[in-house]
Amino acid sequence: MTQRIQIEAVFIIIHLSFGYVVYPNLIYMLTKTAHWEVIICQALLQLMLIWVYIKGLHYFPTHNVIDIYLKMGRWAAIVFLTPFVINLIALASLNIRIHTEVIISIFLPRTPYWAILMLLFFISIYTALKGLGTILRSAIFIFLFVIPLVVLNIFSSVINFNIHNVTPGLNLPPKFLVDIKFFYLLGFSSFLFLGFMTSKTKLIFRQLFGAWVIVTLLFLSVVYIPLFIFGQDTVVTLKNPFLEAMDSIDISWFSFNRQAIFFGVLLVGLVILTNSVLFWMIGTIMQKIFKWHSSYWIIACAFIAFIFALVVPNKYLLEKYFLWSSGAQAFFMIIIPITIFIYGSWSNRGVRGHEEK
Amino acid sequence: MRNKIVKEIEATFSNQGDFFIEEELVDQTKIFLIGFKTLVDLTKSKLYVQQMADSNTSVKALFINLNDRVNVDAKQLIKGILEGNLVIVSEDGKQNAIVNPIVQSLRSSVSEPKNESPIQSSTDAFGDDINTNVGMIRKRLTTASLCHCSYEVGDLEKRKLSMLYIKGRTPNALIDKVDQQLKGIKSDIDTIDDLNLQFGKRRLSPVSHLFATELPISAIHSLKENKIVLFLDNCPFALVFPNLLWDMLVSINDRNFPSILSFMLRFFRVIGLVATLILPALYVALVSVNPEVFKLDLALFVAKSREGIPLTAFLETIAMVVLVDLILEAIVRLPKSVGPAITMVGGIILGQAMVEAKLVSNLLVIVITAVVIASSSVIGMQNSLYIRLLKYPILILASLFGILGVCTGFIFTIIYLASLTSVDIPYMTFRIKKEGATK
Numbered sequence: 001m002t003q004r005i006q007i008e009a010v011f012i013i014i015h016l017s018f019g020y021v022v023y024p025n026l027i028y029m030l031t032k033t034a035h036w037e038v039i040i041c042q043a044l045l046q047l048m049l050i051w052v053y054i055k056g057l058h059y060f061p062t063h064n065v066i067d068i069y070l071k072m073g074r075w076a077a078i079v080f081l082t083p084f085v086i087n088l089i090a091l092a093s094l095n096i097r098i099h100t101e102v103i104i105s106i107f108l109p110r111t112p113y114w115a116i117l118m119l120l121f122f123i124s125i126y127t128a129l130k131g132l133g134t135i136l137r138s139a140i141f142i143f144l145f146v147i148p149l150v151v152l153n154i155f156s157s158v159i160n161f162n163i164h165n166v167t168p169g170l171n172l173p174p175k176f177l178v179d180i181k182f183f184y185l186l187g188f189s190s191f192l193f194l195g196f197m198t199s200k201t202k203l204i205f206r207q208l209f210g211a212w213v214i215v216t217l218l219f220l221s222v223v224y225i226p227l228f229i230f231g232q233d234t235v236v237t238l239k240n241p242f243l244e245a246m247d248s249i250d251i252s253w254f255s256f257n258r259q260a261i262f263f264g265v266l267l268v269g270l271v272i273l274t275n276s277v278l279f280w281m282i283g284t285i286m287q288k289i290f291k292w293h294s295s296y297w298i299i300a301c302a303f304i305a306f307i308f309a310l311v312v313p314n315k316y317l318l319e320k321y322f323l324w325s326s327g328a329q330a331f332f333m334i335i336i337p338i339t340i341f342i343y344g345s346w347s348n349r350g351v352r353g354h355e356e357k
Numbered sequence: 358m359r360n361k362i363v364k365e366i367e368a369t370f371s372n373q374g375d376f377f378i379e380e381e382l383v384d385q386t387k388i389f390l391i392g393f394k395t396l397v398d399l400t401k402s403k404l405y406v407q408q409m410a411d412s413n414t415s416v417k418a419l420f421i422n423l424n425d426r427v428n429v430d431a432k433q434l435i436k437g438i439l440e441g442n443l444v445i446v447s448e449d450g451k452q453n454a455i456v457n458p459i460v461q462s463l464r465s466s467v468s469e470p471k472n473e474s475p476i477q478s479s480t481d482a483f484g485d486d487i488n489t490n491v492g493m494i495r496k497r498l499t500t501a502s503l504c505h506c507s508y509e510v511g512d513l514e515k516r517k518l519s520m521l522y523i524k525g526r527t528p529n530a531l532i533d534k535v536d537q538q539l540k541g542i543k544s545d546i547d548t549i550d551d552l553n554l555q556f557g558k559r560r561l562s563p564v565s566h567l568f569a570t571e572l573p574i575s576a577i578h579s580l581k582e583n584k585i586v587l588f589l590d591n592c593p594f595a596l597v598f599p600n601l602l603w604d605m606l607v608s609i610n611d612r613n614f615p616s617i618l619s620f621m622l623r624f625f626r627v628i629g630l631v632a633t634l635i636l637p638a639l640y641v642a643l644v645s646v647n648p649e650v651f652k653l654d655l656a657l658f659v660a661k662s663r664e665g666i667p668l669t670a671f672l673e674t675i676a677m678v679v680l681v682d683l684i685l686e687a688i689v690r691l692p693k694s695v696g697p698a699i700t701m702v703g704g705i706i707l708g709q710a711m712v713e714a715k716l717v718s719n720l721l722v723i724v725i726t727a728v729v730i731a732s733s734s735v736i737g738m739q740n741s742l743y744i745r746l747l748k749y750p751i752l753i754l755a756s757l758f759g760i761l762g763v764c765t766g767f768i769f770t771i772i773y774l775a776s777l778t779s780v781d782i783p784y785m786t787f788r789i790k791k792e793g794a795t796k
Contacts, residue, residue, distance in 0.1 A: 103761060107647055111758065119758060123769050130776040137775035137785050142768060257652050265764045272768055 004204065006136035007197055008211040009143040010277060015215040016150070017270035018188050021098050022322060024223050024241045026185050032232055034170050035223050038185070041177065043216040046189040050212065053337035054205050057195055059344030061202065065195035066288045068340055074289070080339065081285050084332050085301070090325040092278040093305035094312070096120050098322060099271045101315055102240060106264045117309055123272050125302045128279035129295050132197060135276055142269045153263050154221050157229065157249050165231035166224065187326030189215075192333060195340070196281050239315075360450030363389050365431045366438070379403070383410040383419060387448040391434075396441035401459040406445070416447060420454045427454045467493070470571040472738055477613040482571040487517050487590040493573045494521060494595075498580065502526075510542040517590035518546070526583045528789065534780045535585055535598060549596060552589065556598070556779055563743035566779040568600035570737070578609035583789040599779035603787055605740040606630070629734030632727060633744050634770060637674050638755035638763045640724045645670035646759025662718045671756035673717050677725045678752070680707065682745060685729070 027035050060068050069077035100116045108116065127135055194203060226241035229248055235241045247260040256262055282301045283294035290297075312318050359367070363378065370376040375394040380387055381403065390406065392399075406423070413419040420427050423445065429437075434444050437455035446453040467489070470482035483490045491505060502524040509515040518539060522532055538555055546552050549569060553559070556566040567587070570576055576586050576595035587596040597604070606626045611619035644663060648656050666673065684703045688696050707725075711717050732745050751766030758765065777784035 107650070108759060108761060116758070116761070119754075119761075119765055123765060123772065126769075127772050127776075130772070133778070133783060134772060134776040137783055138768075138772045141771045141775065141785070145771075254652075256650050257656075258650070261647070261650050261760065265760055268761060268764050269768045272765070272772075 003136065004207050006140055007194065007203070008207060009139045010136065010193070010197075010273070011191065011208065011211045012147070012214055012218070013139060013143060013270050014190050014193065014274045014277060015188070016147075016218055017099075017267065017274040018095065018190060018326075019219055020222050020242050020267065021102060021240060022319060022326075023185070023188050023219065024226060024235075026181055026188075026323075027223050028232065028236045028241070030179055030181050030185070031175075035166075035227065036220060037170075038182070039216065039219050039223060042182070042185050042189065043212070043219070045186060046191065047209075047212055049333055049337050050191050050194070050208060051205060052341045053191065053195060054203050054208070056337055056341035056344045057203065059340075059348050064197070064284075065192075065336065065340065066285055068343065070288065072343055077289050080336065081289060083328075084336070085282050085285050087325055087328045087332060088278050088282050089301050089305045090308065090321070091329060092124075092275050092282075092302075093309040094318065094322040094325055095278075096124070096271065096275055096305075097309040097312055097318055099267070100309075101318065102243065103264060103268070105240075106243065106258075107261045114310060117306065120268070120272060120275070121302060121306050121309075124275035124279055125298060127272065127276035128283060128298050128302075132280060135273065135280060136197075139273055142273055146266045146269045149266050150263070153246060153259055153266075154225065156251055156254075156259065157225050157245060159251070160245075160249055161228040162231070163228070165229070166227050183330050184323050184327045185330075186333065187328070187330035189333070190329065192329075192336060193277050193281060195336070196284060359389070360446070360448065362431050362434065362450045362453065363391070363446050366391055366435060366444070366446075369435055370438070381406065383407075384414075384416055386416045388416070389446045389448075391444040391446065392438055393441065396460065397443050398459045402443050402456075405459060406456075417452065420445070420447070420452050423454050423456045428452060429455065473571050473736075475572055475574070475610045478572070478610045479574055481573055483573065483576075483588075483593045483595055485591050485593055487519055487588050490588050490593075490595065491519055491521065494576060494580075494586070497573055498577050503580070506536065508539050508542075510539065511545045512543060513545050516546050518552075519588040521580060521586045521588070523580050523583070526581070527585060528583065531585065531780060531782070531789070538780075539587075546589065549589070549592065549594070552587070552596065559777075562777065563746050564774070564777055564784060565600055565739060567596040567598055568604045568737060569594040569596055569739065571595075572610075575609050599782045599789075600784070601782075601787075602774060602785050605735045605737060608736045626734050626736070629731035630744060631767075633732040634748050634751055635763055635767055636724050636728050636731070637678055637748060638751040638766060639760075640721060641670045641674050641752060642755040642759045642763050644720075645756070646762075650760060659720060662720045665715050666718055668716065671752075673721060674724075674752065677707070677711075677717055677721055678728070678748070681725055681729055 027038055030038050057063075057065075057068075060071075063071070066077065066081065069080055096117060097113075100113050100120065103116055104111065104113055127138065194208075222242050226235050226238070226245040229245045230238070230241070238244050243260050243264065246263050247258055249259045251259075279298050279302055283298040286292065286297035286301070287294035312321065359378075367378060373393070377390075377392060377394055377399065379390040379399070381390055382388075383406075390399075390403065392402075409423060410419050413422055428451075434446075434453060434455065438444050441460060443456045444453065445456055467481050467484055469480050473482075481493065483493065495503065500523070504522055504524050506520045508518040508520070510518050520535060520539065535556075542555055544551070546555075549565070549567060553565045553567050559566065568579075570579075571594055573595070576597065579595075579597040580586055585598045587598060589596065606623050611622050614622070643650060644659055648659065651659065663670070668676070684699065684707075687699055691699060708722055712719055712722055728748070732741050735741055735744065747770055751763060751770065754762035754766040754769075756762070775783070775785050782789060
């Protein structure tokens with residue numbers, strides 16, 4: 001029971017950490033009006049994939065994704081999961097780099113970015129090395145520490161709202177569905193980690209649904225707060241619309257000058273946890289496929305990720321690469337649940353067929 | 358003429374000043390009373406043996422009636438003497454007995470707790486004697502499911518160790534593992550930390566596997582919460598295994614108040630814990646690295662309070678923090694008559710003179726005072742010490758990365774504490790379930 005709550009906390013944390021930087025920009029590019037349609041469509045698609053994923057996993061009660069692929073055959077595991085690991089490395093490295101840029105731009109303008117990268121990488125690797133139990137337990141505490149303050153921030157932004165900025169509220173027909181950027185958008189809903197944590201706990205769709213609702217609400221707020229404050233025309237010109245929306249808030253009784261600092265600091269916790277989950281996934285996949293101790297893999301892959309994060313020259317390329325990697329993530333998000341579902345129902349039918357004979 | 362056994366015992370203890378061999382006549386037969394004067398009350402024991410002899414017809418019957426451990430070999434007799442018993446050997450050496458003597462009273466009686474101060478609660482505290490301690494638990498917890506296992510551990514000396522648990526509540530896997538670990542002890546157990554090291558690798562960790570408490574009521578509460586309680590001979594503490602984060606914030610004595618008050622107490626302890634960890638770091642971060650976080654008037658106020666101070670914020674803070682930790686340590690070590698003097702001098706010098714001499718800012722003095730008070734709000738002396746230690750890494754990170762350092766340091770502390778486990782039970786578990794499944 002408690003394990004499930006922990007997994008839900010990780011679910012929310014990962015989404016928020018991926019979501020708030022690039023996600024709003026993508027939405028503003030996709031549509032000029034009725035942004036909620038895009039978010040809801042994306043969320044429903046995600047929910048459908050989660051359902052397929054969980055259904056597929058339920059065919060193998062004591063297995064996680066890697067075990068299932070290994071059951072299909074070692075080569076199937078290598079073909080499907082090695083590219084996924086490469087994608088995870090890219091995702092981890094770009095995620096940390098993007099956040100480092102944000103941190104530097106908000107409150108540490110004089111610090112070199114390799115120092116911040118090293119700090120974040122060190123803590124993520126440490127957490128990943130300590131294993132899943134540590135990640136899940138610390139997730140609960142980080143969740144309790146960060147999320148209430150984030151929600152407070154979101155609510156405090158209401159004072160700057162102008163409701164006329166987001167009218168009209170309806171846009172039909174939904175053209176964005178055929179846009180390639182919508183596919184990229186899907187990459188931000190990272191639920192694939194669920195399949196790697198399930199060998200001991202059975203996931204229940206109903207409970208994840210609650211987490212999904214919270215995530216969707218958070219995504220709506222991430223997109224709509226800048227919209228309410230600046231309006232669509234201004235928002236497309238901003239680099240980090242959500243942070244700048246936070247920056248614009250001025251509460252007289254609050255003793256801190258800029259809410260964005262407050263917010264940026266809190267999100268560091270989310271980034272660290274997200275990256276440790278990614279590194280942990282890399283470690284478990286590589287250990288099961290290539291039989292080398294997972295901590296060596298984690299350290300090696302994290303080193304590659306660190307080098308990669310260090311050499312990306314500028315913010316423009318960074319965001320481009322990040323989009324690519326989240327596009328690749330979207331690809332895996334469709335491929336992995338569906339293959340597992342198909343293999344599960346196929347092998348299950350086979351078992352049943354044997355029993356009937 | 359002394360027989361073989363007596364000679365052997367005499368040879369073993371030949372260089373012990375307090376060793377005695379007394380000859381006594383019982384029913385025309387000579388017997389030897391052997392033991393340590395420091396452990397056995399000789400005059401009273403002699404009287405006891407005489408009275409027993411008067412009521413028994415033969416020497417053989419006397420030996421049987423004195424104790425059931427009769428006619429054992431020399432090795433066991435020596436062990437009996439070392440344990441503080443009286444050994445009686447007949448003249449021909451064919452008969453002997455280990456007698457529970459009238460002992461020299463070396464123990465103080467049940468007294469009040471020294472390290473904890475319970476409010477609205479029983480004020481009995483554990484003492485040095487292991488049997489008294491177990492007895493105190495038994496007297497308060499009258500149930501047949503309370504189990505008691507005894508061990509004798511150590512290399513040079515055999516030290517008594519008791520393990521208590523409630524059968525049917527404490528998970529069997531936990532009991533088995535602790536049992537194995539206690540049986541596997543090879544070295545001497547002199548301190549709580551020696552015992553602590555037996556439960557796994559935590560040599561460099563400030564967090565102990567064991568939570569020491571002086572109060573029977575809190576030991577009983579731990580038993581009821583499916584934990585194991587260990588007693589070490591000559592150690593006036595119940596050692597609760599495993600030690601959980603929750604123990605630092607919640608005490609059973611809180612529940613003597615209405616629940617809203619106990620919630621308030623616990624909430625303040627959480628604040629105290631967080632404040633101890635991050636307040637000094639936050640001061641350094643906000644003053645030296647990220648002053649722009651504050652609103653203008655507040656930033657000006659902070660800058661004004663630091664006007665003319667030659668030290669950097671980090672040096673100033675670390676100096677004050679170390680000084681305060683030194684004072685706290687000194688007050689603990691000093692005799693009670695000198696302690697108040699140190700407190701007064703420390704208070705005046707740190708509070709007044711350092712500010713007037715412009716060595717540290719007013720604001721820092723307030724911060725440090727808050728930290729010292731906050732660090733003492735958690736339960737257990739060792740917990741207070743370890744959170745005082747954990748604030749240093751965060752302080753150093755804050756001086757490097759400012760407010761980001763405070764946040765990452767705090768999160769790193771959370772992750773570190775979450776990674777600790779004792780025998781597969783995480784330190785950050787809220788409770789231990791009956792069947793052994795843990796969060």
